[in-house]
Amino acid sequence: MCNGSCQNGCVESIDRYYNSIVQCLISASNSCIPVKKFRSKKHWWNDELDDLKNNLIAATTFWRSVGCPRSGAVNDNRLQWKYRYKLAIKQAERNANQAFNEELFEYFSAKDDDAFWQAWRKRYCSSSLKTTSNLNGKQGDVNVCNEFTEEFRTVFQTNTVNSDCIFEEEFLKLTELVSDDTSCPKIDIELCQRCIHKMKLNKSPGFDNVSTEHLLYGGGDLYVHLCLLFNTMVQHCYVPEKFGHGLIVPLLKDKQGNQSRSDMYRGVTLSPTIAKLFEYILMEFYGDQLSSDVRQFGFKKHSGCCHALFTFKETTKYFIKKGSKVYCAFIDASKAFDKVLHNGLFVKLLKRNVSVRFVYILRNWYSKLSASVIWNGVIGPVFPIHCGVRQGGILSPLLFSVYIDDLLNDLHNSGYGVYIGSLFAGVIAYADDICILSCSCYGLQKLLDICSAYGQKWDIRFNPVKSQLMTFGGSNPDNTTVYLDKKVVQWCTKVKYLGLYLIGGADFKIDLTAAKRKYYGCFNTIMSVVGNQVNEIMALHLVKSYCLPQLMYGCEIWPLNSVNIHEIDIIWNNGFRRIFNCCWRESVKPLQFYCRTLPISYLIGERQLLFYRRLLCSDNIVLRTLAGLVRFEMLGIAAKYDIKSIYFSTATVKNAVWSSFVNVVKF
Numbered sequence: 161m162c163n164g165s166c167q168n169g170c171v172e173s174i175d176r177y178y179n180s181i182v183q184c185l186i187s188a189s190n191s192c193i194p195v196k197k198f199r200s201k202k203h204w205w206n207d208e209l210d211d212l213k214n215n216l217i218a219a220t221t222f223w224r225s226v227g228c229p230r231s232g233a234v235n236d237n238r239l240q241w242k243y244r245y246k247l248a249i250k251q252a253e254r255n256a257n258q259a260f261n262e263e264l265f266e267y268f269s270a271k272d273d274d275a276f277w278q279a280w281r282k283r284y285c286s287s288s289l290k291t292t293s294n295l296n297g298k299q300g301d302v303n304v305c306n307e308f309t310e311e312f313r314t315v316f317q318t319n320t321v322n323s324d325c326i327f328e329e330e331f332l333k334l335t336e337l338v339s340d341d342t343s344c345p346k347i348d349i350e351l352c353q354r355c356i357h358k359m360k361l362n363k364s365p366g367f368d369n370v371s372t373e374h375l376l377y378g379g380g381d382l383y384v385h386l387c388l389l390f391n392t393m394v395q396h397c398y399v400p401e402k403f404g405h406g407l408i409v410p411l412l413k414d415k416q417g418n419q420s421r422s423d424m425y426r427g428v429t430l431s432p433t434i435a436k437l438f439e440y441i442l443m444e445f446y447g448d449q450l451s452s453d454v455r456q457f458g459f460k461k462h463s464g465c466c467h468a469l470f471t472f473k474e475t476t477k478y479f480i481k482k483g484s485k486v487y488c489a490f491i492d493a494s495k496a497f498d499k500v501l502h503n504g505l506f507v508k509l510l511k512r513n514v515s516v517r518f519v520y521i522l523r524n525w526y527s528k529l530s531a532s533v534i535w536n537g538v539i540g541p542v543f544p545i546h547c548g549v550r551q552g553g554i555l556s557p558l559l560f561s562v563y564i565d566d567l568l569n570d571l572h573n574s575g576y577g578v579y580i581g582s583l584f585a586g587v588i589a590y591a592d593d594i595c596i597l598s599c600s601c602y603g604l605q606k607l608l609d610i611c612s613a614y615g616q617k618w619d620i621r622f623n624p625v626k627s628q629l630m631t632f633g634g635s636n637p638d639n640t641t642v643y644l645d646k647k648v649v650q651w652c653t654k655v656k657y658l659g660l661y662l663i664g665g666a667d668f669k670i671d672l673t674a675a676k677r678k679y680y681g682c683f684n685t686i687m688s689v690v691g692n693q694v695n696e697i698m699a700l701h702l703v704k705s706y707c708l709p710q711l712m713y714g715c716e717i718w719p720l721n722s723v724n725i726h727e728i729d730i731i732w733n734n735g736f737r738r739i740f741n742c743c744w745r746e747s748v749k750p751l752q753f754y755c756r757t758l759p760i761s762y763l764i765g766e767r768q769l770l771f772y773r774r775l776l777c778s779d780n781i782v783l784r785t786l787a788g789l790v791r792f793e794m795l796g797i798a799a800k801y802d803i804k805s806i807y808f809s810t811a812t813v814k815n816a817v818w819s820s821f822v823n824v825v826k827f
């Protein structure tokens with residue numbers, strides 16, 4: 161193949177080459193891998209039950225043919241078959257449960273975590289939900305599928321008609337100015353292999369049915385072909401047509417929600433696996449050109465919700481301590497990912513001097529985006545996608561961060577918003593979740609004006625109705641109105657921010673009611689599922705890995721004095737009592753000791769210390785600065801467990817926390 165110097169001559173052969181690779185993979189797997197059908201429900205069904213069922217049907221048919229008598233030999237015969245059948249079903253189900261519990265316990269004792277969870281998920285996590293046959297009043301799979309298609313078609317249209325056109329012009333002007341990128345990355349087999357190993361297994365394939373397993377077990381020749389294909393693609397700045405097509409699977413947002421309304425669903429896009437691999441490869445070469453502000457905590461290594469929450473908490477606490485109020489705005493951007501303007505994005509990329517070749521590859525790719533909805537096996541019509549970063553794409557989160565990065569810069573450069581020393585902390589972003597902090601309502605308004613202007617220019621629609629305002633260090637102002645996009649934003653006293661419920665007022669407080677409710681729901685489900693025949697140690701394992709995280713979410717930043725730790729401890733201890741069926745007055749501490757499980761207050765202490773320790777050596781200046789502020793608080797917690805220095809290792813903390821627990825256990 162050529163080195164890309166031709167004028168589009170090779171483009172068709174790239175498509176042909178790609179199609180042949182896909183075809184080979186599919187026919188190879190079809191001829192080598194047996195397809196097994198499995199019963200998702202009633203997996204314990206057996207032939208004996210089939211026989212009984214047939215006998216019952218025969219007896220019932222005969223009984224009907226003689227006029228459905230309520231007594232007599234014919235009726236007795238029918239009832240006998242019925243009872244035997246029902247009994248056999250119950251027995252089979254019970255046996256299966258027993259066998260399942262034993263199997264689980266075997267995996268558990270063998271410390272085979274993968275097998276354990278695989279068995280568990282296969283049994284309980286397969287969706288037992290029946291799909292709806294009625295959506296927005298439309299009946300039947302085909303109509304439902306069409307309804308979804310219309311829904312998603314509107315999602316992938318820009319908020320404002322033609323808003324991307326000006327950026328197309330700007331993009332073309334910019335490309336005249338930049339010199340072509342003559343350097344071309346070389347993709348070798350080793351890189352290809354490395355990237356394949358990064359991909360997750362057991363994922364639904366795209367519309368071409370190629371899965372990660374195909375690539376992983378495809379053999380040495382496959383790598384050679386993939387390398388050839390990718391190298392030509394990079395040289396020509398061209399991706400195969402089929403790279404742009406995604407299958408959208410509508411998924412219910414909330415299992416308890418109304419299934420017959422389309423707004424209760426969100427779409428998950430399945431893209432071709434080879435396209436994903438190509439993205440991983442692009443990421444290797446260009447990923448570090450897509451960096452974003454330190455105040456953006458989403459999609460980064462060693463960064464998560466907790467870090468954004470920590471920044472929020474410590475910033476507000478800093479000002480509360482100084483006697484100042486902090487006014488916060490939690491901004492909701494409607495479907496921001498799906499509304500990114502393609503040319504707008506490319507302009508931003510060129511302006512930040514990202515490799516031109518990379519931008520051209522993306523532009524080629526994004527010009528081919530289309531999707532179709534798949535619903536109950538029915539595939540809807542193909543429709544074009546006009547905006548948004550590619551759903552489910554590996555690069556997409558980074559591209560989105562680039563798209564809103566200038567907003568964070570604008571806010572920073574405005575001079576408004578809070579500063580800790582010389583450090584700007586007036587905005588905290590986690591993906592599209594943006595929180596703005598200011599010590600005055602005037603400053604808050606100025607910052608929101610910047611957001612509105614940015615939204616206007618880049619066609620991001622901020623939703624004033626779903627956005628919220630809150631005050632820390634005092635109560636909400638009585639008669640100050642704050643606007644976003646010329647509409648009034650509501651003052652609130654409780655806001656859900658990144659999964660935690662924050663309560664406004666004099667102090668930084670959080671509300672754990674929802675977390676507790678979730679924990680109980682999850683706990684009861686597990687206890688009812690595993691039933692009475694359960695092994696206690698296994699139930700504990702399940703509760704620890706499934707329920708406890710629900711209760712402890714965000715505990716790294718819980719203000720320990722205001723949250724009633726004692727109450728949380730009791731919740732967890734009672735869970736222990738229920739699993740082990742012990743008396744309510746009995747102390748559970750010895751039991752916890754033998755199960756090598758800490759009481760929740762110790763778990764929280766341990767988590768907080770480990771979290772702080774990582775912050776101290778974070779490469780994020782905001783986190784490091786704020787961590788410095790809580791040094792004494794941290795030392796206080798450490799002292800509780802008899803840890804003298806802040807620079808402890810993970811093992812030190814774990815041992816120290818455990819031994820201080822052992823000291824309080826009374827045998």
Ligand SMILES: [Zn+2]
Pocket residue numbers: 162163164165166167168169170171396
């Ligand atoms: Zn060529």
